[in-house]
Amino acid sequence: MVLSTEEEMVIKDYFQEHSYDEMFSSEMVIKPAWKNISDSLLGMGSKELVSRQKDIDWMLSENGVTYNVYNDPKGLNRPWNLNIIPFVLQETEWKRIEKGLKQRVHLLDLVVKDIYSKRELIKKGIIPSEIVYGHRGFLRQCDQIKYNTPKNISIYASDLSRGPDGRMWVVNDRTQAPSGMGYSLENRAAAGNVLSEIYKKNNVKGIEGFFHDFNQLLVKSSPDGKLNPSIVILTPGPHNETYFEHAYISSYFGYPLVRGNDLIVRDGFLWMKSLKGLKKVDVVLRRVDDVFMDPLELREDSYLGVTGLLDVVRRQNVTVINPVGTGVIENSGLIPFMPAIAKYFLNEELLLPQIATWWCGQHNERQHVLDNISNYVIKRIDRSHREDIVFGELLNEEEKLKIKNKITKNPYLYVAQEKITFSTIPNFNDGQLEPRNMVCRAFAIAKGDTYEVMPGGLVRVSPEVASLRISNQRGGTSKDFCVLSANNEVDVTIYPSWQNAQKTTAAKLEDLPSMTAENLYWTGRYMSRALVTSRFLRMVLKKFANTDFEIEAIEDNKKLRTLLHAVTELTNTFPGFIGNTKQRPVLDIKKELCAVILDKNKQGSLANTLAMFSNSYYAIRNLWSTDMWRVFDSIQKLCSMMEERKTDKDISIKSILKILDQLITKLIAIMGLIEESILVNQGLLLYFIGLNLESGIFNIKKLDLLTTKVTDEDTEYNLLECLLNSQESLNIYRYGYRSYITIENTLSLVLLNPEYGRSLMYLLSRLNKDINRLPPPEQLISLNNSQKYIYDAYSKLKSVSVETLIISNQERNELRENLKYLLVELDVLLNGVSIEITNIYFNHISGQNQLSSQSFPN
Structure with a gap:
């Protein structure tokens, strides 16, 4: 066979030692079975093959094809090759x-x-x-x-x-x-x-x-x-x-x-x-x-x-x-006995040959194996994750003695097989x-x-x-x-989910497995938590962009001090910037902010939240579209980048802000794609409930941290601006009110506006409708507690006015008591909703005890 220059480059130095090859003979002649397809492949040349290999890699990556490798330093989900x-x-x-x-x-x-x-x-x-x-x-x-x-x-x-x-x-x-x-x-x-x-x-x-x-x-x-x-x-x-x-x-x-x-x-x-x-x-x-x-x-x-x-x-x-x-x-x-089994049941010879195998439970076979152990591969008769296959030729004398003793002690558990070439x-x-x-x-x-x-x-x-x-x-x-095939194959369109010609009904929300529903719910919650946290941390970092992170300078700045306290409260990364009875507040501001953003092992951090989101998202990967996997994969790459940068002492605020900007964009993209991937009755309703419930809880926290205390005019203005910025609402405020930022207008927009998609009023209204759409538990006639709690929360919010909320009590450290009490009540009710939804729909705990103990090897 005469090879072209392109073909010679592709197969150059193919054989390093003599072996049986599927495609080539030992003289580097392509075998007849491979002739046509190899001509097509090798004729492309190296550059085209590289290009098409990249296309395959891209397609598998786009489809999120993975193979999980336990304890893999590269991560759990290794790309499929x-x-x-x-x-x-x-x-x-x-x-x-x-x-x-x-x-x-x-x-x-x-x-x-x-x-x-x-x-x-x-x-x-x-x-x-x-x-x-x-x-x-x-x-x-x-x-x-x-x-x-x-x-x-x-x-x-x-x-x-x-x-x-x-x-x-x-x-x-x-x-x-x-x-x-x-x-x-x-x-x-x-x-x-x-x-x-x-x-x-x-x-x-x-x-x-x-x-x-x-x-x-x-x-x-x-x-x-x-x-x-x-x-x-x-x-x-x-x-x-x-x-x-x-x-x-x-x-x-x-x-x-x-x-x-x-x-x-x-x-x-x-x-x-x-x-x-x-x-x-x-x-x-x-x-x-x-x-x-x-x-x-x-x-x-x-x-x-x-x-x-x-x-x-x-x-x-x-x-x-x-x-x-x-x-x-x-x-x-069973392998050594398969020919006899075939004779007994079918009166036939085995059509497919097997590896030559000696079962050590027989005296002569065992002695043969012990005398020639260097020539064989030793394995248990059953698959075991704890005992590896032993290649006799690779053992030293001490290792040979050890495996021989194992065989002698329990000979029926072992076989020796011819080394596979x-x-x-x-x-x-x-x-x-x-x-x-x-x-x-x-x-x-x-x-x-x-x-x-x-x-x-x-x-x-x-x-x-x-x-x-x-x-x-x-x-x-x-x-x-x-x-x-020897003949032309005819393409046949197969409808994979088709069962038979009978008319079937569409799946209902009631048919959703409870753990799938729970993962959808938590996907929404973690998605919302990640987005709210990343936006808030981005806003805080921008406020510190022109500072040297000196603790003394910040102590004199009420706005920055309040924002740092809010970071700890919002993420629950205590003691953080607040401290507690056992630990004082952290002094290295930049280090703590970086940890709250980048450290996956820090409970409550943004990286930790993203890891939890990934777990919930991946657990229901059968629901997601290809486009979603593309965006999800890009989020995973950002998470890997965050993990790599968490120990970088010289990391700049600018580079962290760049990561946050990319992350926020991708989270928003995947939120939109989720709504396109599944129907409400396929479980999207649970995602919406989780998303809006978490958004509502975080809205309450931010309002509590940034609006309930009365401070000087400049500080209050700056904190209200921070609140609006963290919700990407500043432009909406300016367009809607065209005025100086005031507490009255801010509360009207962020807390009470029923037409603003991020306001607490809108979120509670949506939650009230969605929770009432959940299938009622069997044998329950009246409202369940989750419905009662969300109705109470929505009703309380509808009954208040901005005028009563902004009244402050000068004797109580300039506290807006009505606003504070309202937010505390709403927080209790929303957390009650969360607990009740879990108890009603996601309670998977069931005890299991055997009448007598049994031992099953791992």
């Missing part, structure tokens, strides 16, 4: 793999049914009992349970790698809550967009039809055959490593994303806690591991599952996909192709009495050349998995 060079298989080879995958999942389904029913495999000596009973995934609580679906394993994933014979070998089986399908779909969306002309030219098989059938699998799994069953997706929460995928699938299909506290068991059925009450659940697509699913019968310390869930499953009143207990199949101890695949990096070790994950779903396999999947490659560790947790990269 997709390399522009896909993994390619011809349809002829794929058909053989597909047939083998169908056989394997069918076989594993028979195994899991047998393990939890007759246990013929153990009784007839086909598999040793220790492999089952010694595995952490075997749950006695699931014994003899009958299920609504014809298959116990409805969703299956298999990790595949190219073996020494050139065929795809099975590396791992995943059956508990297989991850990766959502990432596969997102990879195809990004790569298919950037390489659309190449994919079309090379007849890349589409994967949308697989997801349509996946949706039908969920619908048809309903216990009572409903046409439109209630389906939920159960997630451990936003800190789970694949939470993006949970939210993505939820958004794609339109099913509620719930957590354990959103669900409850009553009268032998599973219910979702909604704003109005309980809504029956028919199907649960779970992303929570087996032992965490039911704290009543399984792990008592789990708050990820639902107390009593297994009893509902036994009654066949809910379908859980995949059923609890299927984790026993994720068992490397991964095939390599080109990865485009820094303008050139590099060989990276790869593993691909294929997916299958139950479809009637058989299985359907996704024509593609998820490919992961090692983070570095020659690295054997292929893991997203360790920084691996993904690739699109392309199956090339």
Whole structure:
């Protein structure tokens, strides 16, 4: 093959050592299966490939695609990486793999049914009992349970790698809550967009039809055959490593994303806690591991599952996909016995080869492993986060002795496997192709009495050349998995949230899961708190712009002293500039102001508020639009900048003001986008209530701090101007009143004007209407306390006049008592509203105790 100059530059120095490569032969000849697509890719040249890789990176960033890495110094939500060079298989080879995958999942389904029913495999000596009973995934609580679906394993994933014979070998089986399908779909969306002309030219098989059938699998799994069953997706929460995928699938299909506290068991059925009450659940697509699913019968310390869930499953009143207990199949101890299992159940040979594996529970195999431990990879028969895979060739004599002792002590828990020599695949990096070790994950779903396999999947490659560790947790990269059809693929439009041809009703506010509603509510509160705080701090910093932050000079300036006290009161960052009985006020004014703005670890600071906002926002990421993720990502970058600058002693006020200006602009942008992303009945009402309630509480605080005390004319004028500035209301005041700033006019605008969107009167009026739109709790006829409190607050404010509020008592330090008392009463009532809303709609606390203690390993 003759390469062009552009192609030679891209593949220069590709092989650093001899290995089996998917695309190239050892003589650097492109293999026939890759010929057409490689001509298209390499023919672009390095510059164009770099440009298109940037397009992919941009699309993934815009869509907020992340993978959570625990204890990652770069932050929890690591950007998802997709390399522009896909993994390619011809349809002829794929058909053989597909047939083998169908056989394997069918076989594993028979195994899991047998393990939890007759246990013929153990009784007839086909598999040793220790492999089952010694595995952490075997749950006695699931014994003899009958299920609504014809298959116990409805969703299956298999990790595949190219073996020494050139065929795809099975590396791992995943059956508990297989991850990766959502990432596969997102990879195809990004790569298919950037390489659309190449994919079309090379007849890349589409994967949308697989997801349509996946949706039908969920619908048809309903216990009572409903046409439109209630389906939920159960997630451990936003800190789970694949939470993006949970939210993505939820958004794609339109099913509620719930957590354990959103669900409850009553009268032998599973219910979702909604704003109005309980809504029956028919199907649960779970992303929570087996032992965490039911704290009543399984792990008592789990708050990820639902107390009593297994009893509902036994009654066949809910379908859980995949059923609890299927984790026993994720068992490397079964691998040596799979040929015999295939003979017993199917009278067939295994179509897909496996890694050569020795189970140490057998004497001869154990002795062989102990004598040749340097040649093998040692692992437990079950997946464990606490014990790593051991590569025998890397151990010193002391380490070898240690692992040998472990095997000897509990031989049935360990297997030895032949060291895997991964095939390599080109990865485009820094303008050139590099060989990276790869593993691909294929997916299958139950479809009637058989299985359907996704024509593609998820490919992961090692983070570095020659690295054997292929893991997203360790920084691996993904690739699109392309199956090339011999025929032209016809594009089919799939409506992902469509269930069947029956007419369905739009989701109502009553259907909103309670934790989703709570996160919407707190997103509004933290959004408002962040905006009010940043505007107030920006105003304060501008007032200090021409000072040297000398404490002596400020002591003589009533305005600046009042503003500093207001900073501490407003943010609750005590002792701050006020001090308390134990600590004196801070003396380093600039340092404290910087901490109140930049220090995420300082409770009440702006950075801390932004972190809380991000947590609430991210917990309901399935609700947000792509435009919102673009703005949210820019806010996260500002937060990172703030974190980096918090220890900078030479940071200037000008640079902090620049950060605040950018932050305020982005917060306002995202506020507008939120209103475009979801309907009021989809939960926007809860966001509005949180937003306006927090704004009202902060308005009261600012009015109390800046207007209740009478001072000299100049100071009062300056403080009133500061108040209006902090609300971006100075221009409105000037246009509306065209006069010198007075306390009367300021209170008329900021406190009592029903037509001004930031006035307390407007906020309370809006809150009064919105809170009354919330679904009333069941069996409640009269007004609830939240409705009473907001009505009382609104009524009190409507009944006052500016003339009575500005009266001061000279004997009480020039205090405007009527104004002060009114603000205190309103503050108490609004905080009462907050407490009552939480108690009525967001109370997720429920006790859980087992009748007898049980031990489940971590």
